Amino acid sequence: MRIVITGATGNMGTALLRRLTADGHDLVGLARRIPEGSTDPRVAWRSVDLTTGESAYELADAFAGADAVVHLAWGFQPSHDVGHLERLGVDGTRRVIRAAVVAGVPHLVHQSSLGVYSPRSDDTPVDESWPTHGVRTSPYSQHKVAAERLCDEAEGGDLTITRLRPGIIGQRAAGSSLLRYGVPAPVPARALGLLPVLPLDRRLRIPVVHADDVADAYARVLDQRPTGAFNLAAPDPLTAVAIAAAFGARLVHVPSSVMRPAMSAAWHLRLQQVDPGWLDMAFALPLLDSGRARTELGWTPTRTAVETFAEVVDGMRTGASAPTPVLRPRTVRSALRDAVRHGTVGRRERS
Template sequence: MRIAITGSTGLIGTALVRSLRTDGHDVVRLVRRAPSAADEVRWDPGRQEIDTAGLAGCEAVVHLAGAGVGDHRWTAAYKQEIRDSRVLGTRTLATALAAMDTPPRVLVCGSAIGYYGDTGDRRTDESAPAGHGFLPEVCVAWEDAAKPAQDAGIRTVFARTGLVVARAGGAWGRLFPVFRLGLGGRLGDGSQYWSFISLEDHIAALRHLLDTGDLAGPVNLTAPEPVTNREVTAVMGKVLNRPTLFPVPAPVLRIALGEFAGDVLGSQRVIPRRLLDSGFTFRHPRIMEAVRAAAA
């Protein structure tokens, strides 16, 4: 199968390209510069431009591009970049795909469990409404931007992703060095739920979304049993054989992270109801297994 991917150099994109190519799929990577390889197609979401000729023959598209939520302090300018990188990119891609003579059969569009906002200790699945605040508003606009593809009859799936447990990048990639130094600890009081998924399960789940023809709309990509930050801290310490004696008080997080601290301290107990109902099997359903796989 010929598959186009945006965000192919990120943590998830790199792993997905490798997985698909290992199984013999033809992968086209959308890049924001002049193409330098035969497998690259240029697009410019800021200008809403894309070379659709290079997408001819693609049966599927996976859209993963977007500015990192935790990469910078949330200034007004960076919040706008977070939003624009998702909304403009998705709208550009969805509009272009809808206008193709032979559009792809499926668009898997990245999204996030930030859609639900702070859910406390309430188990939350895809039937829950959007929450309140910056990230939920971004996620709603992000998913709405794919409407041209949906209207054109392209099966569109929103992969609402949780915290990906990986050593090499993402939020968890920042935790590993701190814990290896013995400086890790709970964040705030540690009672907030973290909805995680191992990198391996995340890639397998994305491929499941591509291959499962009756899945459309939102699908949570999280492990079945979210855990508290306190539990995460204990598991990280045990797997890495390091003490976890340095909790980070909430006021310190707010000083260091600004507005983003509210999301770090927020609680999301999100359940992958539709993924499980569609027959997906997790290789690392528990946090201990996910952390051990990432640390190996």
């Protein structure tokens, strides 16, 4: 199949490329910043910025003759520029859908998120019928909901739309990227192994899934072309105890109600890049029942949430990376250089 992938240089995109190239597909990778020096003849790269009006024409041209489009492109930074994130995530999705229709693409696979779900009432995992109104205080969640509404509007025509709603996606190669977003520039990666305690609410439960397992679900969806949504998560969620253990630290219970004001203040002061809406999601979103994916796709995750997170932490400690601009290596020197030249990740202009 000829498959076009938006956001092909990111965490999920790199894992999907690994899987689909191994399966022998003809691939087109789209990203604002494309890799340099790629020699794999099975991947043709095109630079497209989904926040611009011109991208509508570029997308339609790239989609011509495609058997399927996988839409992964999304933005997480700069977190203080919510308008930019909305233009990329919501307006970008609108342009992708329109271009797919114009180009006559038969199948669109949209990467949604557990972030579309409404707050939970308890720890019972929910299936795809759970309400999708998101978490009000999270821009990420609200943008994901808006993107799904665009998919709702496009359904019913010649374009088959499949939505995947994974938990938090992890892989070792994302280590440098996560360090860049989550750890201040002067802090070396090895400091992660020196944490004596980890202040965290012991009630935390997070659905997690490995990037390679999500890529396997994509491969099955592309082959079978089902409609509707599919939850994807390892059977057991990641707990606060497991997070502390992965860092070799002792868990110190700090209620989320205490953590949120501190996190919000640090974000507003631009001391860290993660907005407090992510903390709200962590304690509001439900756990995921992946029964539909198991039954209809024959999908089974190969890693547990604990195994996936341990791999991610190892990647952070060792500065693991991939040969793409998004997953480029992170060092203290490079992080400080970027901060001096462009400002912190949370506020810098796109470049």
